[in-house]
Amino acid sequence: MTPAPRPLSPHLSIYKPQLTSVLSISHRMTGLALSVGTVLLVWWLVAAASGERAFAAAQGFWGSWIGLLLLFGWTFSLFFHLCNGIRHLLWDAGWGFELRQTYISGWTVVAASGALTLVAYIAGLVAWTPK
Amino acid sequence: MRTPLGRAIGLGSAKEGVQHWWVQRLTALALVPLVLWFAASLIAHLGADRGAVLTWLGSPVPAIIMVLLLIAGLYHMALGVQVVIEDYIHTEWVKLAALVLDRFAAFVLAVAGIFAVLRIAVGG
Numbered sequence: 001m002t003p004a005p006r007p008l009s010p011h012l013s014i015y016k017p018q019l020t021s022v023l024s025i026s027h028r029m030t031g032l033a034l035s036v037g038t039v040l041l042v043w044w045l046v047a048a049a050s051g052e053r054a055f056a057a058a059q060g061f062w063g064s065w066i067g068l069l070l071l072f073g074w075t076f077s078l079f080f081h082l083c084n085g086i087r088h089l090l091w092d093a094g095w096g097f098e099l100r101q102t103y104i105s106g107w108t109v110v111a112a113s114g115a116l117t118l119v120a121y122i123a124g125l126v127a128w129t130p131k
Numbered sequence: 132m133r134t135p136l137g138r139a140i141g142l143g144s145a146k147e148g149v150q151h152w153w154v155q156r157l158t159a160l161a162l163v164p165l166v167l168w169f170a171a172s173l174i175a176h177l178g179a180d181r182g183a184v185l186t187w188l189g190s191p192v193p194a195i196i197m198v199l200l201l202i203a204g205l206y207h208m209a210l211g212v213q214v215v216i217e218d219y220i221h222t223e224w225v226k227l228a229a230l231v232l233d234r235f236a237a238f239v240l241a242v243a244g245i246f247a248v249l250r251i252a253v254g255g
Contacts, residue, residue: 028215035208039236042201042244048184049247049254055181075170082166085159092156120170128177 019106027084030077037074075120080113151210158207165200185251194252201244209237 015021040061047058061067087105090096096105176187188194212233220226 028211031208031211032215035212038204038208038240042240042247045188045197045244045247045251048181048188049250052181055184078166078170082163086163089156089159120174124174124177127174 020102023084023106023109027081027088030081030084033073033077034081037070037077040070076113076117079116079120080109083109083113083116151213155207155210158203158210161199161203162207165196165203168196169200188248188251191252194248197248198245201241201248205237205241205244209233 044058044062047054062071087096087109090105096102172187172193176183179187188197213230216226216229216233220229
């Protein structure tokens with residue numbers, strides 16, 4: 001006997017994406033991306049402690065196009081997760097639950113993480129002294 | 132309504148009370164200044180050779196802050212990834228394996244990272 005089809009609650013795909021939901025899932029995805037980034041940070045630290053050859057290999061990876069692409073992704077992920085994380089801490093403190101405030105804080109997070117990424121890259125280009 | 136017994140031994144369905152939630156927030160709070168320091172430090176050392184990196188992490192204050200960043204960051208990571216696993220993986224043994232791997236990976240990365248910093252800072 002096949003069970004009678006039961007009504008299902010509306011699933012994710014039925015909803016129109018909104019700023020609130022997009023930022024929420026982005027917080028998770030940037031968190032996961034940063035977790036992978038942490039693995040490579042530890043690799044870089046261990047390489048620096050190990051010796052010239054290991055360090056050169058790690059630096060070679062970061063300098064490659066895939067390394068630079070990942071670095072750019074992680075820079076944005078870091079700043080986004082930081083800004084949206086502060087938004088979460090404010091919610092935890094009981095602030096900002098009104099719909100209007102939620103949208104204001106959401107767009108602030110988008111603008112701030114974009115601006116911080118831009119500032120980081122401008123500062124990086126200015127500070128860059130190839131040796 | 133909550134009975135006194137429930138208050139004492141309940142701790143909710145996860146059997147751990149608010150411990151997970153609270154430590155996630157504590158580490159988040161700690162990571163705000165640590166991450167800003169980290170980003171600024173990396174920018175300042177762009178293009179640096181190994182000697183410059185060893186000099187930087189060989190000084191006490193950067194070494195201490197880097198160890199704090201590793202502890203807070205990897206703890207925060209282990210807790211965050213755990214929630215994602217619990218939310219999206221529904222096959223029991225896969226979930227269990229992923230949860231074990233999550234904690235093991237966090238410990239291995241923490242030990243490796245802290246050892247590397249200590250070796251640079253005090254090992255020469």
